[in-house]
Amino acid sequence: xxxxxxxxxxxxxxxxxxxxxxxxFPAFSIGLAxxxxxxxxxxxxxxxxxxxxxxxxxxxxxxxxxxxxxxSGVVLxxxxxxxxxxxxxxxxxxxxxxxxxxxxTAFFLEAGFLGVMLFGMNRVxxxxxxxxxxxxxxxxxxxxxxxxxxxSWMQTPAGYEIAPNGQFVPVDWWAAVFNPSFPYxxxxxxxxxxxxxxxxxxxxxxxxLLRDRENAAARTMFSMAMWMAALVAPVxxxxxxxxxxxxxxxxPAKIAAMEGHFETHRGAPLILFGxxxxxxxxxxxxxxIPKLGSLILTHEWDGExxxxxxxxxxDRPNATIVFWSFRIMVGIGVLMVMLGLWSLFGRWRxxxxxxxxxxxxxxxxxxxxxxxxxxxxxxxxxGRQPWTVYGLMRTSESVSPIATPAVATSLATFAVVYxxxxxxxxxxxxxxxxxxxxxxxxxxxxxxxxxxxxxxGGAVGRLATEEPAP
Numbered sequence: 001x002x003x004x005x006x007x008x009x010x011x012x013x014x015x016x017x018x019x020x021x022x023x024x025f026p027a028f029s030i031g032l033a034x035x036x037x038x039x040x041x042x043x044x045x046x047x048x049x050x051x052x053x054x055x056x057x058x059x060x061x062x063x064x065x066x067x068x069x070x071x072s073g074v075v076l077x078x079x080x081x082x083x084x085x086x087x088x089x090x091x092x093x094x095x096x097x098x099x100x101x102x103x104x105t106a107f108f109l110e111a112g113f114l115g116v117m118l119f120g121m122n123r124v125x126x127x128x129x130x131x132x133x134x135x136x137x138x139x140x141x142x143x144x145x146x147x148x149x150x151x152s153w154m155q156t157p158a159g160y161e162i163a164p165n166g167q168f169v170p171v172d173w174w175a176a177v178f179n180p181s182f183p184y185x186x187x188x189x190x191x192x193x194x195x196x197x198x199x200x201x202x203x204x205x206x207x208x209l210l211r212d213r214e215n216a217a218a219r220t221m222f223s224m225a226m227w228m229a230a231l232v233a234p235v236x237x238x239x240x241x242x243x244x245x246x247x248x249x250x251x252p253a254k255i256a257a258m259e260g261h262f263e264t265h266r267g268a269p270l271i272l273f274g275x276x277x278x279x280x281x282x283x284x285x286x287x288x289i290p291k292l293g294s295l296i297l298t299h300e301w302d303g304e305x306x307x308x309x310x311x312x313x314x315d316r317p318n319a320t321i322v323f324w325s326f327r328i329m330v331g332i333g334v335l336m337v338m339l340g341l342w343s344l345f346g347r348w349r350x351x352x353x354x355x356x357x358x359x360x361x362x363x364x365x366x367x368x369x370x371x372x373x374x375x376x377x378x379x380x381x382x383g384r385q386p387w388t389v390y391g392l393m394r395t396s397e398s399v400s401p402i403a404t405p406a407v408a409t410s411l412a413t414f415a416v417v418y419x420x421x422x423x424x425x426x427x428x429x430x431x432x433x434x435x436x437x438x439x440x441x442x443x444x445x446x447x448x449x450x451x452x453x454x455x456x457g458g459a460v461g462r463l464a465t466e467e468p469a470p
Contacts, residue, residue, distance in 0.1 A: 086399070339361060
């Protein structure tokens with residue numbers, strides 16, 4: 001068993017700690033940026049002031065979430081340079097350009113239009129402001145594209161050759177960018193971001209409906225969020241199935257760890273729950289459904305699933321962690337589907353806004369998207385071990401030659417600073433969400449548009465009389 005307090009393990013803990021804080025903010029901002037673009041588009045199309053009020057409500061929250069995501073992301077680059085120097089050196093010719101493209105396309109696009117989006121509603125025409133909001137949303141999706149491409153290359157490397165100095169050198173950028181796992185992981189992550197945002201928006205709307213059932217803005221939030229949960233959660237399960245088939249093809253050891261299988265099976269059972277024991281090479285107290293594991297993963301009753309014993313001990317991921325992180329993610333996914341179905345039933349019965357237990361369930365599910373995203377990240381990254389570049393470069397070969405006390409000190413410092421700074425940020429976010437959507441703000445007044453004088457009967461040309469605060 002590896003020493004939990006050597007430099008390698010502490011460096012891994014540090015990176016895991018920092019990225020766990022970071023990943024929740026991009027997941028939220030990706031979905032929230034698209035939601036804001038939809039809200040503003042609906043306001044322009046219908047002229048209904050409620051969409052503008054909801055837009056202004058979430059715009060303040062988006063500004064804070066976006067800033068916290070940028071700040072927490074900077075630290076990741078610092079850690080790669082200090083704790084993972086050999087990894088940065090060998091993978092730099094491929095991952096460096098991919099991350100550079102993310103900055104040159106996505107980040108510059110977001111930064112260029114963010115100011116107009118936040119402060120320009122009564123300074124520019126409505127068409128330009130909507131364009132700025134849309135560009136910020138597109139920028140977040142482009143950012144996800146490049147980041148997922150880089151991370152997927154580490155999972156399923158392609159389009160490279162290894163130079164005499166050990167560096168991974170690109171020979172086919174198309175193959176490197178669109179590596180075998182990238183399309184599935186991109187779709188899975190973007191849908192996860194949308195679901196995460198929908199659950200937060202739905203929880204906030206439900207919270208305020210429990211206090212004022214007639215609040216029009218809260219009704220709009222809750223209704224839109226429940227549509228997203230009802231429609232996208234089942235799609236996410238299907239995408240997850242395709243992702244699982246891709247993982248079985250390219251990373252079968254990860255699948256064996258996720259499923260808790262140590263022995264190779266034909267007609268493998270689905271282990272619902274159990275305690276994988278890496279030392280004893282068995283899953284204790286397993287609760288199984290015969291043959292269902294093979295049916296789900298191979299789409300055949302007697303499909304073969306390799307067990308972890310097919311790989312040397314030093315090449316196996318930690319099944320104890322991966323087994324349970326995967327089940328947390330899947331369990332939350334099932335709850336999302338249940339919430340969506342319950343909302344459809346309430347909509348059919350015309351009781352969507354008058355069912356307190358549905359609203360309480362939605363409030364309880366508010367943070368579940370973040371938990372699922374983190375659990376999915378743990379499944380993906382721990383399941384890739386002991387490799388940083390799957391099958392080619394070990395994690396033990398990737399760490400910098402730094403002393404254990406130095407890593408421990410920086411880890412402790414990060415923990416204190418992160419809990420203080422981001423704890424305060426999350427506290428302020430919750431305060432913003434607790435405030436009910438305003439129902440007595442001054443009605444927005446029309447503003448001139450240099451591009452078009454009117455749209456949809458002139459009703460969509462209304463702009464807020466007050467500038468939205470970040």
